[in-house]
Amino acid sequence: MRTRLTGWGRTAGSLAELTAPSTEEAVAVALRAPAVIARGLGRSYGDAAQVGGGLVVDNAGLNAIGPISADGLVTLGAGVSIEDLLTVSIPQGWFVPVTPGTRQVSIGGAVAADVHGKNHHVDGSFARHVRAMRLVTPTGVHTLSPEVEPALFWATFGAMGLTGIVSEVTLQLLAIASDQVLVDTDRYDDLDEVMAAMVEGDDRYRYSVAWVDCMARGRRMGRSILTRGDHAPADANDPTRHAPHAARLAVPITAPPGLLNPATITAFNELWFRAAPRHRVAEAQSIGSFFHPLDGLRDWNRLYGPRGFVQYQFAVPDDGAEAVTDAIARLSQSRVPSFLAVLKRFGAGDPAPLSFPQPGWTLALDLPVGPAKLAPLLDELDELVIAARGRVYLAKDSRLSPRTVRAMYPRLGEFAALADTIDPERHLTSDLARRLRLREG
Amino acid sequence: MENAFGQPQTIVVLGGTSDIARAVLKKLCSARAHHVVLAGRNQALLDEAAAEARDYGATTTHTVLFDATEPLDAARAVSDCFAAMGEPVDLVIEAVGLLGKQLEYEDDPTMAATMSIVNYAWPVAALAEVRRRLVAQGHGRILVMSSVAAIRVRRSSYLYSGAKAGLDRLSDGLADSLEGTGVTLQILRPGFVRSKMTTGEPEIPFTTGVNEVAENVVRGLAGSTRVIWSPPILRYVFFALRHLPGPIWRKVADR
Numbered sequence: 259m260r261t262r263l264t265g266w267g268r269t270a271g272s273l274a275e276l277t278a279p280s281t282e283e284a285v286a287v288a289l290r291a292p293a294v295i296a297r298g299l300g301r302s303y304g305d306a307a308q309v310g311g312g313l314v315v316d317n318a319g320l321n322a323i324g325p326i327s328a329d330g331l332v333t334l335g336a337g338v339s340i341e342d343l344l345t346v347s348i349p350q351g352w353f354v355p356v357t358p359g360t361r362q363v364s365i366g367g368a369v370a371a372d373v374h375g376k377n378h379h380v381d382g383s384f385a386r387h388v389r390a391m392r393l394v395t396p397t398g399v400h401t402l403s404p405e406v407e408p409a410l411f412w413a414t415f416g417a418m419g420l421t422g423i424v425s426e427v428t429l430q431l432l433a434i435a436s437d438q439v440l441v442d443t444d445r446y447d448d449l450d451e452v453m454a455a456m457v458e459g460d461d462r463y464r465y466s467v468a469w470v471d472c473m474a475r476g477r478r479m480g481r482s483i484l485t486r487g488d489h490a491p492a493d494a495n496d497p498t499r500h501a502p503h504a505a506r507l508a509v510p511i512t513a514p515p516g517l518l519n520p521a522t523i524t525a526f527n528e529l530w531f532r533a534a535p536r537h538r539v540a541e542a543q544s545i546g547s548f549f550h551p552l553d554g555l556r557d558w559n560r561l562y563g564p565r566g567f568v569q570y571q572f573a574v575p576d577d578g579a580e581a582v583t584d585a586i587a588r589l590s591q592s593r594v595p596s597f598l599a600v601l602k603r604f605g606a607g608d609p610a611p612l613s614f615p616q617p618g619w620t621l622a623l624d625l626p627v628g629p630a631k632l633a634p635l636l637d638e639l640d641e642l643v644i645a646a647r648g649r650v651y652l653a654k655d656s657r658l659s660p661r662t663v664r665a666m667y668p669r670l671g672e673f674a675a676l677a678d679t680i681d682p683e684r685h686l687t688s689d690l691a692r693r694l695r696l697r698e699g
Numbered sequence: 700m701e702n703a704f705g706q707p708q709t710i711v712v713l714g715g716t717s718d719i720a721r722a723v724l725k726k727l728c729s730a731r732a733h734h735v736v737l738a739g740r741n742q743a744l745l746d747e748a749a750a751e752a753r754d755y756g757a758t759t760t761h762t763v764l765f766d767a768t769e770p771l772d773a774a775r776a777v778s779d780c781f782a783a784m785g786e787p788v789d790l791v792i793e794a795v796g797l798l799g800k801q802l803e804y805e806d807d808p809t810m811a812a813t814m815s816i817v818n819y820a821w822p823v824a825a826l827a828e829v830r831r832r833l834v835a836q837g838h839g840r841i842l843v844m845s846s847v848a849a850i851r852v853r854r855s856s857y858l859y860s861g862a863k864a865g866l867d868r869l870s871d872g873l874a875d876s877l878e879g880t881g882v883t884l885q886i887l888r889p890g891f892v893r894s895k896m897t898t899g900e901p902e903i904p905f906t907t908g909v910n911e912v913a914e915n916v917v918r919g920l921a922g923s924t925r926v927i928w929s930p931p932i933l934r935y936v937f938f939a940l941r942h943l944p945g946p947i948w949r950k951v952a953d954r
Binding site for chain 1: 700701702703704705706708730731733786787835836837879880881921922923
């Protein structure tokens, strides 16, 4: 039976056969299909985990969670979600070293996208914490680490599944003494202020992220809420540590088109901004509400209506910071509705040819599909990003072109040549790979 | 692969020298289309259209020859187009059409048959092959060029309009058959369009140029409406015309 698959943005779907192997041998068999790609929990926004007319390998069957060693090492099946892992690890005093804005990502997906979190400026992206992993390719199974086959190890991070199917990952966890995070919150009236505060003070915090109102115009353009914090010390009164609970609310149906429009989003942003304190120090928040605020509402992507939405996330080096200001100014002027723009500083990147993070800034925007001016506006932003020597995140992308992706990822040729050594017949492909010609170098 | 905004990257045009198809192609090539296969009966005109597509941003073009009076050759023509593409096809534009000379043809059984073969039988055969291949891909779009003339057939063009009416109705059912396959079909119903096909024909109200039609097509492809009207107001105009009593319709239509 074929299944229609889309990314989290619910755009550009395609039909494929779906299989969920539970052993490496079964994964190897699946890789004989002429067109095949792995899929985790489907949280990539675009077309990375789908391949029209081909075979999609759901990693949910690879769900073993090994014991956590005294120094925090754990070996996990690639289909284990961060939520599953936290349920086990938080009571034992361990946290994932890197978490994106949702717990609903599989470990295999976290490798494929080389996910980053609010601590990238300190701890780097997911790859930095992986000690070893097993990768099933069309030509055999590889056990990889930074020391063993380092080229294939690094090439797998950020490659969106195009080097093979990860079956198992050994991860270094982070010790925590409590299930709370102590958070400092500050409100800023414009973008320059918040960016200056982040440059000056982010180093004092493990976690830091700013929310920017892209609908505000004029003097208030780019007004922001900056939240920064770290894990709290042990609570003497309540030493037990609780994992975040699963979502209790869900969006039951796809919203009618246009529910999220400039008027409703401007109103939402206004409320969000006003609800934040101007300055507050050391507020205790749960891990769930600090790291994964949207996980409280299942299927929230349905709010964007039948046409779905795109997320545009780019990174630029510090000397290209003007691209951030420029992008927000163009969005604000165009009145294209966008909310929950997230601004963050990146620390050092890793040696992975297709990994997204690079030192400097990253900005992520959620944009409903609909306004005719959106496609050309994002094409303009691509040029800004390229001129600043930056790049767009493939895990979010659903609209780059073969030309722009080559300007953003100059090591794509090197990557494609390596991929050909482990998959000379090019079984591994996806709608994303076809759209951007990622296997062609 | 098509992107999140419904902008195709790989396009096959059956009837690749049609002025409307060329205008649509120009717009799609300036957005994302980079690989185009044009099929038609005149190599020189196909080459010209292919050069135009490259001027507007296509990086690779191919041409395929066929004769629309031979519907049993349609599957071969479509296969050649897909083979020339060599990668999944995002959009197939079915733009084969012959307006012909109604007054000369209407008492000529051979020409009457030819009109229905070119405007109906060949496209139907081609669409069957296109359907099979796109469904196998698990994604893709089809744009069928119909006409507002299909909604109420005029005396002055019934050979053309009647065949288009058949194609239009058939396409509606074909589109229904594609539910759940990942493939969608949209029907384009332009009004009177100034083009080489209509040179010398008298202009009527709501006449547009090919660029305006292309604009409406691009907007329509970004959405999911079954029928793309151009100009959009014709949807309402033809709703009214369709229900006019015969005697009044004849006065209006043959004015």
